[in-house]
Amino acid sequence: MKLITEGNVNKYYAQALCLLFFPTSKFSESEPLLPSTPVVKMTMTEVESGVRATVKIKTELGESYAEAFRHYESSEPLSRRRTEHIALGAAMLEAGSKLFGDTPAWGLLTGVRPAKIARQYIERGLDDKATARELTANYLINPKKAALLTAIARNEHNIAKTLEDNMCSVYISIPFCPTRCAYCSFVSYATKRLLSLIPAYLERLHRDIDRMFGLIRELGLRVVTVYIGGGTPTILSAEQLRELLEHIGCYVDPSDLRELTLEAGRPDTITAEKIAVAVGCGVSRISINPQTLNNAILEAIGRKHTAEDFYRAFTLAREGGVKTINCDLIAGLPSERFSSFSRSVDAVLKLRPENVTFHTFCVKKSADLIRDCTELYLRNGGDTSKCVDYSQLKAKNAGYVPYYIYRQKNTVGNLENVGFALRGYEGLYNIIMMEELHSVFAIGAGGITKLVPKNGGRIERVAVPKYPYEYLDMDKNPEAMYAIYDKIRKFYEENFK
């Protein structure tokens, strides 16, 4: 599509707004302008004590125009920049809604972490009703989503209060899977040749565990959550898993550690022996992810396990004494309809996992699935929107509370991902990560350490190479490795004196 901007319009924000009505569009400057190419023109003009934004959309369907005016306010969270964003977003929403007849449920919120915005109001002392009202008025979110966001932000706010400045978390990456799912967008090795790298990878990982935990100790930090993610960490043998967990156990203080998660993910990798090892070594939370309990759809998305595998793995985890079990489901999988998805929701909730996370299908890379996923192009999400509503309502009625949320680009209907928990079982690492409550130190290929300063300020990221073979190659270039630790040290010297 063609995007034209005039005045003080942030190009990236303008593109994000366009995606609300033109999902999956590309913004190439060099593409020829065809009669079928949608054109959006956005302008921003300074007027007395405020800003006026206009949006004009031209498509094959017709043309639409809207304008919005907003006063600048000096008080946070409505900074000058945010006021401009709101004005431009309001104009875009009105112009798009006039043309397409649908108003996006999330209004102007285009970012990954919408609960952060709600939390700003809560931290200013607003109660839940007033927070939801502000979200609806300023961000044009529909009241149902505003209430959901407020409930999540309130929960997060209460949990954030229990954290202290000298706390941190650790992420450990195991980027290997038994086979590759058709919709996967992660770097995860799944072929026989690549899986043969696991022993060398673990050897390297153990050395980095020594270095990173050593640094955490040197900085005087207390580790409150550890998340072993992937990939599929339970692809490791029981013995490899034991060595890894015992090694981590040498460094964490059990009186500080509030959560140790092992992402099992694929039910086909879970055995009684691995569960016994995990529980024996202090794992408190395990993710077992069916995605759907419809075997035909599991096969179609190349998931290589069945609903029966999931039930078997769930029983092993339950009988093995795992404190918190999380189950992921995905709404909007290609060719899955509401009747099938709702059966999966009902069946999973009946098992009473402590956590259940409802994702919306997100197509990133797989061209085959993009072709099949016609609903991705529906602005209102079609059947998937009904699936998302159903999952949230059923979870709420079954006594679960929503505790974290994130949004991604290219999800069906621009819908959200929400984690629910039985009260007291909220996944702490998920909240910390999503709300950037403190630093998370990453170990292993593809890991990104996030350094969060005290009292706001700019978050810094330090990345480890993405692919396991690059990670293994770092041994040839120890300076690059030490540069990571030096950067972390420097950040703490500057921000936590």
Ligand code: SF4
């Ligand atoms: S289990 Fe997850 S990480 Fe592994 S291939 Fe499937 S979607 Fe990708």
